[in-house]
Amino acid sequence: MNGVVYPDYYRKFKCIADRCTDSCCIGWEIDIDSESMERYKNCGGELGRRLSENIALSEDGTLSFILGENERCPFLNSRNLCDIYAELGEDALCKICADHPRFRSFFSDRTEVGLGLCCEAAAKIILSRRGIFSFENPEEPWSDSFENALLDIRREAFRIVSADGDVFENLGRLLNFSEAAQYALDNGEAVSADNIFGGELPFLKGGRLAENAVSLLGKMESISAEWDNMLAEIISGNYETAFPERVRFDINEELEQAAQYFIFRHFPEAIDDGDVLSKAYFAAFGCAVIYVMEGVYLRKNGGLSFTDRINAAKLFSKQAEYSEENMEMFFEWVWDMKGGS
Ligand code: SF4
Structure with a gap:
């Protein structure tokens, strides 16, 4: 079977053309x-x-x-x-x-088509969504066993990050689960998230981005002056993470969706390189950087609107996901952090 599958929000997308503040x-x-x-x-x-x-x-x-x-x-x-x-x-x-802004992931017997977070109309749809990620049509089993294992792992990953509670605790669980999942994938075993308990992000502590994460951002190729300004604020630590309660709730929900978007988009890359763990790290890292960027906007604008939160997500997406060089740099950073394993 050769099917094309789309996320449940896909048909809502329409380019807003001249109303876009950030034309592609x-x-x-x-x-x-x-x-x-x-x-x-x-x-x-x-x-x-x-x-x-x-x-x-x-x-x-x-x-x-x-x-x-x-x-x-x-x-x-x-x-x-x-x-x-x-x-x-x-x-x-x-x-x-x-x-644009569509992207595709190719499996042996299906193609997934998604919308990139770099586009503000797409980011608005993705961040406004609630609940666990789903497709337009229910998923069916596929013929390739590695791909099936990968899809099982991805389903668990969606479940972990969309569970109730703090998104960063859930992302910590995702990293723990992905360690086990990577081992299982390498050894042809099945894996379950049921016995994976707490976790912590190695690059976000107490709402502050770790030094090695900031240094990685500093080494990346810059895609815009907007990113340069944002990076300068992050390097100077000019971000606020004591978000007002109501905004905190919205941020948590939106980052849950951003995490699922990263998982949906990047886990299939493991079909080529067999490495699902670094994709989980990317999802967690992306959410941590977007969170910190939101802190920059809060401090600068005296409040944090939904538009600011969309801007943070799309700026990170453009800076990281749309530069092959930056993605490679990120994956090398993860491998170094994991001791080359
Ligand atoms: S970034 Fe998105 S909304 Fe803006 S012009 Fe491009 S496709 Fe349209």
């Missing part, structure tokens, strides 16, 4: 697929001229749009709408633009 047409290199390139080559008139003048071969040999001032896509007009879309229609968008 700014600050990203946009690679053009060969089919779209053929179409652009044959486009006439003023748009054809602009297309021919605004596409170049990048260092890695792919064709991409030449970004303008402030790294804007040259076809993003002053109303933050796309001129290619306006003139040629949605079908003329290159694949990367039409697809």
